[in-house]
Amino acid sequence: MGYMTSGSVSAMPDEPMSAAEEDFVRTLGRVMTALPRAVDHDMARSGRLPLSEYTTLMHLSEADGRTLRMSELAAAVNLSLSGMTRIVQRLEGRGLVRRAKCDEDGRGWNAVLTDAGLAALEESWPVHLASVRRHVLDHVADEDLTRLIDVLRRIASAG
């Protein structure tokens, strides 16, 4: 069990949180609302891609043939299918992404990163990196990183 041995697992289901737990949850809430806004703000300030578009293009750039099915893309960015549809529509309108019918499955659509899209991504990259460094990485010690990743991963995959 390991990480479960110190009483943090739903002892009495209705027992209130400890002071530390309370503090943790509230601070996490604060981070969750404030941080994306802060990074997004930095991007907008410098005329770069908003976070949702940046992340979308980033995942495309990492994919084989710069291509991903809509559903894969949505899952990667962790967005609803419909949300992804609209983002890709926006990006397509600006020529950063192209759409192509899927060969193996006529129902499917691929989003393909264009050269212009790659350029926009590369242009936004330094701003994004600097923002993330300033808001996040500068506050985390390297020794803590792996442990934190571990915790976050468990939270992320709790469904």
Next chain:
Amino acid sequence: MGYMTSGSVSAMPDEPMSAAEEDFVRTLGRVMTALPRAVDHDMARSGRLPLSEYTTLMHLSEADGRTLRMSELAAAVNLSLSGMTRIVQRLEGRGLVRRAKCDEDGRGWNAVLTDAGLAALEESWPVHLASVRRHVLDHVADEDLTRLIDVLRRIASAG
């Protein structure tokens, strides 16, 4: 300095992240989008207050005289003034909150938690607690809590 000594502070501003940093940032992003949705979903599923309203009422319930100025409330919940205006309007419409002109400053308005509001809050409390436990606290060991709080607090207050 302490936590800053291990190279995590913007070494060369344009240098890419390390693998661990990358991993951390992506997983954090995943948590930030998935977690509020998951908790909100739990609340909706059981017919309880949505997260934004729950948090608003919670802060009111903790305040002196169950009363807070609009601006204080917005700051506590970490929301824009206008967003808070609308939430309080909704809550007022359902009788969970009452509004009163501020005594010391005629421009100001107070939001006051009503008995019905307190009841709704208490009714939602167990569901919220259970959801938070299941999605968050069950995955964090007590020993890690203080360290995590420390990191999150620095991130939260980075502006």
Next chain:
DNA sequence: TCGCTGTATTTGCTGCGTCAAGCAATCACT
């Protein structure tokens, strides 16, 4: 081939949050 069921994606509707503008009341200075 004709349907029928299931899957991939899009569209309609709605809620929520932001920014910009507006209104009201207070404050600072004369």
Next chain:
DNA sequence: AGTGATTGCTTGACGCAGCAAATACAGCGA
């Protein structure tokens, strides 16, 4: 007191994201 600047909050217009209903296609059995 009187005028102008500032503060506290609300309103209007807008954009983004989610859910649920609609559409398009696949694949299988009669």
